[in-house]
Amino acid sequence: MNTAIVWFRKTIRIHDNPMLTWAESSQQIDSIIPIYIIDENWSLDVENSVGVNRLNFLYESLLDLNKNLKDNFGSKLLVYTGDSSEVIKSIIGSIDENVNSLLIDYCSEPKNRKDAEDVTENLKNTDINIKVFPAVNTILDIEKIIQTKNFKAPKSTKEMNKIFEENLVISPNGYLLDGDLPVPKNIYFEPLILESIIQNEENSKFYISTEEIKEKNYQLKLETGFEKSYFLGGENEALKRLKMKISERADFVNNFRKPLTCSTNSIENPMEPTTTGLSPYISNGCLSVRLVWNECTKVRNEDQHTKPPESLHGQLMFREMFYLLSRFVENWENDVDNSNCKPVRWGDYDEERIRAWELGFTGFPYIDAMMRQLDATGWMHHLGRHAVSCFLTRGQLWQNWKHGRDIFERKLIDSDWAVNNGNWLWLAGVAPFSMPYYRVYNPCPDSKSSLNVETKEASFIRYWVPELSLFPSKYIFEPHLAPLEIQKLSNCIIGEDYPSPIIDRKKSRKENIAKFKENLGRL
DNA sequence: GGATCCGTTGTAGCT
DNA sequence: AAGCTACAACGGATC
Numbered sequence: 001m002n003t004a005i006v007w008f009r010k011t012i013r014i015h016d017n018p019m020l021t022w023a024e025s026s027q028q029i030d031s032i033i034p035i036y037i038i039d040e041n042w043s044l045d046v047e048n049s050v051g052v053n054r055l056n057f058l059y060e061s062l063l064d065l066n067k068n069l070k071d072n073f074g075s076k077l078l079v080y081t082g083d084s085s086e087v088i089k090s091i092i093g094s095i096d097e098n099v100n101s102l103l104i105d106y107c108s109e110p111k112n113r114k115d116a117e118d119v120t121e122n123l124k125n126t127d128i129n130i131k132v133f134p135a136v137n138t139i140l141d142i143e144k145i146i147q148t149k150n151f152k153a154p155k156s157t158k159e160m161n162k163i164f165e166e167n168l169v170i171s172p173n174g175y176l177l178d179g180d181l182p183v184p185k186n187i188y189f190e191p192l193i194l195e196s197i198i199q200n201e202e203n204s205k206f207y208i209s210t211e212e213i214k215e216k217n218y219q220l221k222l223e224t225g226f227e228k229s230y231f232l233g234g235e236n237e238a239l240k241r242l243k244m245k246i247s248e249r250a251d252f253v254n255n256f257r258k259p260l261t262c263s264t265n266s267i268e269n270p271m272e273p274t275t276t277g278l279s280p281y282i283s284n285g286c287l288s289v290r291l292v293w294n295e296c297t298k299v300r301n302e303d304q305h306t307k308p309p310e311s312l313h314g315q316l317m318f319r320e321m322f323y324l325l326s327r328f329v330e331n332w333e334n335d336v337d338n339s340n341c342k343p344v345r346w347g348d349y350d351e352e353r354i355r356a357w358e359l360g361f362t363g364f365p366y367i368d369a370m371m372r373q374l375d376a377t378g379w380m381h382h383l384g385r386h387a388v389s390c391f392l393t394r395g396q397l398w399q400n401w402k403h404g405r406d407i408f409e410r411k412l413i414d415s416d417w418a419v420n421n422g423n424w425l426w427l428a429g430v431a432p433f434s435m436p437y438y439r440v441y442n443p444c445p446d447s448k449s450s451l452n453v454e455t456k457e458a459s460f461i462r463y464w465v466p467e468l469s470l471f472p473s474k475y476i477f478e479p480h481l482a483p484l485e486i487q488k489l490s491n492c493i494i495g496e497d498y499p500s501p502i503i504d505r506k507k508s509r510k511e512n513i514a515k516f517k518e519n520l521g522r523l
Numbered sequence: 524g525g526a527t528c529c530g531t532t533g534t535a536g537c538t
Numbered sequence: 539a540a541g542c543t544a545c546a547a548c549g550g551a552t553c
Contacts, residue, residue, distance in 0.1 A: 155550080156530065257532090309531040318531075383532075429548095438546045439533040451539085509534085513546070520548070528552080537543085 003193060004101035005033045005091060007084075008077070009112060009285070010137035011105045012036070012061045013235040014068045016181045016288035018133045019103040024184035028129075029101060031190040033091065033197065034069055036062055038081040038208070039111075051411040052220050053378025057233040059217040061286050064234025066210055075189040078197065079213060082206040084115045085122045092128070094200030095193055101129045105136040105285075106143060108327045109417045137285050138323050139176065139293060139316065140167055146328045153328050153340075155433040157309045160317045163324070174297040174313075179290035228376045230271040231280050231413055238281035242295060245276045246312075250299040257310045270463040273381060274456075276312070279414035280379070282319075289316060319419055326418035333421050335402055335430070342430040344519045346393070346400040353397045356502050357388070358407050360465070363494075363501035364443045366457065366477055367391050369464035376464075378413035389427040390441040394516055396508045401428035429516065437516040440509050446477035467498040 004023055011017045023029050038058070042050045066077040080087045092099050102123065104116055120130055134141040145151065145167055154160050164170070169177040197203055221229055231237075246253055281287035296312045308314030331338040355361075359375065360368035370384040380388070385408070391397060392404045405424040409415050425431035448455045452474040461476050462469045468476060470490040475482035480494040480501060487493050494500055 158530095158551095314531070386532080432549075433530080434548085435530080435532085436546080436548060438548090442534060506535090517547085526553090529550090530548100534545085535543100536545100538539100538541090 001097050001190065002028055002030045002100045003033060003095075003097055003190070004029045004031075004103055005035060005088065005099055006103045007088070007105070008034065008036045008065065009105050010107050011285045011288075012065050013238070013286055013288065014065070014072060014183050015235065015239070016179065016291050017105075018136060018181060019105060020184045020187055021181045022131070022133070023103065024186050026101075031188045031193065032075070033078065033099070033189070033194065034065075034075060035078045035080065035087075035091065036065070037084045037087050037206075038079065040082050042081070048406070048410060051378060052224050053229060053413050054411065054415060056217055056220045056224070056229055057231065057280055057284065057378065057413040059213050059220075060233030060237075061235070061284050062233075063210065063213055063217070064236055064286070068235060072183060073187040073189060075187065076194065076210075078194065079208045079210075080206040081208060085118045087203075087206045088119055089122060090200065090203040090206060091197055092126075094197045094203045096196075097190075097193060099128055101131060104130065104132045106132050106134045107137065108142045108323055135179070135290075137282075137289065138320055139179070139290055140164075140320050140324070142323050142327050146324060151328065153325055154321050157314065157317070160321050161308070163320075164317065173302075174300070175294050176290050180288065180294050224376070227271075230377055231277065231379060233280070233284065233286065233413075235281075235286045238278070238287035241276075241278060241281065242287060242292065245278065246292065246295045247299060250301065253296050253299050253312055254301050254305040256312045256315075257306050270460065271377065273379070275382060277379075279416075283414045283416040283419075289319070292316065322418045322422035325422060333405075333417070335400065340425055340431045340433075342520070344394075344428075344430055344516065347398040349403065350397070350399060353399060353502065354392075354403055356499070357392050357397065357399075357404070361499050362391075362503075363480065363499040364391070364477075364505070365461045365465050365468055365479060365498075366445065367443050369461045372464045374408075374411050378411055380412070385423065386427055387441045387443060387445075389424055391443050393424075393428040394437055394512055395440045396443065396503050396505055396512070398508070398512055398515070401425070401430070437520075438513050440513065443505055444477040449473045449475075449477050465498070467492050 006019050006023060011019065014020060023032050042055065062077060062079055069075040069077055088102070107113065116132065123130060134143060140163070145163065154163060171177055198207060278287060278292060282289050282292065293313065293316055305311060308317055325340065326332045329338065329340045332340065335341050336343070357371060360372035362368055367388055370380050370388055374380045389401070389404050392399050393401045401424045405420060408420055426434045429435065429437035449458055452472060454473055458473040458476050468479060471479055471482070471492060472486065472490070475486065479492070479498060492498055
């Protein structure tokens with residue numbers, strides 16, 4: 001019997017999964033061993049490792065994949081935590097049958113690439129055939145493209161268009177023709193093999209049972225509050241959401257434009273984003289990004305739909321751009337020796353400022369509402385991320401972007417190494433493709449609130465910053481400007497019940513623009 | 524090779 | 539009160 005280990009990393013799904021499709025059609029494979037290895041540093045016991053919501057989302061995604069493997073193939077997922085080389089060694093050592101293949105989905109992150117290299121190195125003296133599947137979590141084959149002769153780092157929509165044209169087969173009506181694979185019908189596994197792996201003593205050191213994951217997930221939800229874990233992890237939920245947000249929302253897709261959909265969450269449901277909310281499913285691999293692309297194509301109206309870069313296709317193209325850059329540019333995650341990061345002299349690490357920012361006590365309600373939403377749910381609207389990261393760096397607090405990047409990385413359920421670093425580089429204004437440094441977001445975008453009308457933004461603030469729930473819309477973006485009478489009536493004295501602004505926003509904005517300019521002069 | 528244009532999404536102040 | 543304008547002014551691509 002010929003057995004293949006299928007190592008799921010960024011494909012926590014059975015649809016559009018080239019590893020499964022290959023296993024189905026290959027003559028060399030009789031049965032599969034589906035495995036997932038949780039990063040050994042992903043522990044709530046390790047300080048600053050990973051946030052509760054992020055871990056929960058992963059647990060739910062793994063439970064869902066386990067269910068899908070069971071329902072469709074009668075199989076199950078073996079979940080481990082530990083060093084991937086050791087885990088895989090222990091699997092191979094625990095069964096008598098020959099493991100003749102190891103199927104790996106390609107990941108471009110340094111840690112993931114090193115894991116795959118180590119595993120390959122470890123198995124080089126065996127006759128195990130290692131097969132890496134490219135473009136599983138991206139539309140483009142990242143490795144192939146950056147290895148092309150004369151490859152140049154793209155920085156604009158135009159250059160991305162060209163890369164898409166040169167590297168993808170896209171039909172005249174916009175479909176990706178070389179992706180989006182259906183769920184295989186004939187995948188086999190051997191229960192006795194899986195059982196003997198689980199029973200093996202060496203292997204059991206790393207093994208986590210489904211029951212354990214369920215229990216951990218439940219305990220974490222008790223901690224966070226069930227209503228706050230709004231995004232349920234997993235492929236089934238991802239496909240439901242894809243249908244609800246894209247396939248059945250032609251108007252939404254055709255009119256998608258960032259500036260028009262910037263007002264955070266909906267009034268009726270403060271947890272529901274005004275954007276697609278698909279990012280956690282894409283970043284964790286529960287949802288194929290190729291399928292998302294094709295579904296957008298399916299419902300779009302050729303004459304009316306918005307075009308890249310504003311459109312949803314445009315959004316996906318920027319994601320690809322960040323993946324290419326992050327793989328190509330050395331030290332992508334760093335502020336030194338990074339060709340995509342200008343050496344700005346940020347202020348010393350200011351714990352008080354960083355903590356106020358992280359926990360949502362800056363005295364700027366819009367910023368605080370979004371940071372509290374991130375802390376509680378693991379999600380924040382894209383433009384909200386712009387506003388808070390600009391605020392922390394070149395806008396107001398003049399802190400190194402890496403501090404904010406780390407907090408995002410830990411807390412966001414859609415954390416994505418390439419995209420997160422790329423967006424921070426861009427928002428901090430240090431990357432070559434950045435927006436100009438003198439364009440500073442206003443942390444109090446109150447053009448409507450001065451009219452004293454209820455806006456989505458105002459109701460969003462009231463939900464996440466309950467201290468201000470009685471404040472009139474007119475003052476809700478800058479409550480410290482409200483007369484004391486109104487503060488009393490609103491049952492919230494600024495400076496006591498809610499913080500005064502930790503910084504003079506206009507003054508710091510001006511100073512920081514000057515500082516940035518001075519830094520550029522040094523270059 | 525110098526001028527000009529453009530870049531996924533700006534802000535403040537005046538009328 | 540919405541809409542215009544001044545501000546501030548990088549750096550790469552293109553002509």
